[in-house]
Amino acid sequence: MTVFAAGAVCWRxxxxxxxxxxxxxxxxxxxxLPKGKVDPGETLPETAVREISEETGLRVTLxxxxxxxxxxxPNGREKVVHYWAAEATDQAVLASTFLPNGEVAALEWLPIKKALAALTYERDAEIVERFRMLVDEGVTRTFAIIALRHAKATPPYQFSGPDAARPLTERGRNEAKSIVQSLRAFGPEKIFSSTAKRCLQTVExxxxxxxxxVRETDLISQDAWESGESGVREIIGKRIRKRVTAVVCSHGPVLPDIVREVALATGTVPAAxxxxxxxxxxxxxxxxxxxxxRPGSGIIAIETHAPIA
Structure with missing residues (x-):
């Protein structure tokens, strides 16, 4: 059975x-590099943040x-490790409670070239080389737009009120709880949501x-999208100008427009x-x-996550 783990190239x-x-x-x-195995019921982003905290005392976002x-x-099992870049702020470094222990004897901050020479394993060096590409391109510091689809809602045929009033099912409420730690791993500072009840319950x-x-807006609601009155461009344009990580919760038909507007606003070359x-x-x-x-340099990377079944 494959063992999954997660970690990060922490930088400052x-x-x-x-x-x-x-x-x-x-x-x-x-x-x-700091990393560790996924605990039962944990997502990879959640694991990365937890393991970095446990091994280094640093609280980071991905x-x-x-x-x-x-x-x-050595036991013959395959191990797959996922990595992210993670900036360690001055506050995080000062707040670190790390002490040498039976697992980690010491932490060392090194310039990239020296770090590459110090790492024992070539596979770790390859990850740091990928990080160096970001540094060379001048896009090390990042923020994110997190496009979130609402959790499972009561189907229209089982609900007699307005579509915007449809609530989450019990499964949906559990899904909304299950994604909290994954979202937290990316350090959102703002939350925007369609005014539909199913979206508001998802981000609660x-x-x-x-x-x-939660900042509620009709501009990314399904009703506005269906009537041709959507204001996705306005919402996304402002989020990119602010340059802070934000969750934007909306609906299945609206989300492709949200992603498209992020791509257009940042000059991203069209891609599958x-x-x-x-x-x-x-x-x-x-x-x-x-x-x-350099927010106009395009989307640097895209990753997609789903709730654990």
Whole structure:
């Protein structure tokens, strides 16, 4: 059975240069990137954030996905590790409670070239090389537009009131709770939602968990979309100008327009991955990563997540 794990290239600016974090592991006597195995019921983004906190004492949010490595462990099982870039803010570094322990003997911040030389495994070096590409392109600092589809709602044929008043089912309410930690991993600072009840109920758990108010708008509602009065361009344009990570919760038919507007507003070259990003299951979401310093340089990466069944 394949073992899944997740981690990150944690980075910060030291004396004007990008440094990345490597860990010296006690038991393995090696130098690697922080990572760890997925716990039962956990998503990969959730694992990455938790493992970084446990191994380094750093509380981070995830940036651009850096791909994965896979290799065979000594016991013969295959291990697949997913990685993200993750900026360690000055506040996070100061708040770290790390102490040497039986698993990690030391943490070391190194310039990228020195980190590549220090890492024990070529597979880790390949992940850092992918991160270096972001640095070379000047798109290291990122924010995201998170396009979220509402969770499972009561079907229209089982509901007699206005469509916008249809509530979530019990399954939908559970889905809304299940995606909270995955969304939290990307550090949203704003939450926007269609005024439809099913959307508002979907973002309620993450709103409470992050202590963020929900900004309701008819401009991304299904009713507005169907009547030709949608204001997706206005909403998305403002979010990109603000350059902070935001959740935008809407409906199946509207989400492709939301993704398309992000692509248009950032000069993204049309690609199949962009069009697919708006085709989401209920309670699924796509994270569209954009550059803080060069938002007009296009969508840097797209990743899509669904609730755990």
């Amino acid at each position: 600016i030291v004396d004007g240069k990008v440094n990345v974090l490597v860990i010296h592991r006690s038991a393995h006597r090696d130098v690697s 940036g651009v996905p850096l791909g994965m490595t896979n290799y065979t462990m 758990p993450v709103s409470k968990a992050l202590k963020l108010s 991955t962009v069009s697919r990003a708006g085709d989401l299951p209920v309670a699924g979401f796509s994270v569209l990563h954009l550059s803080v310093d």
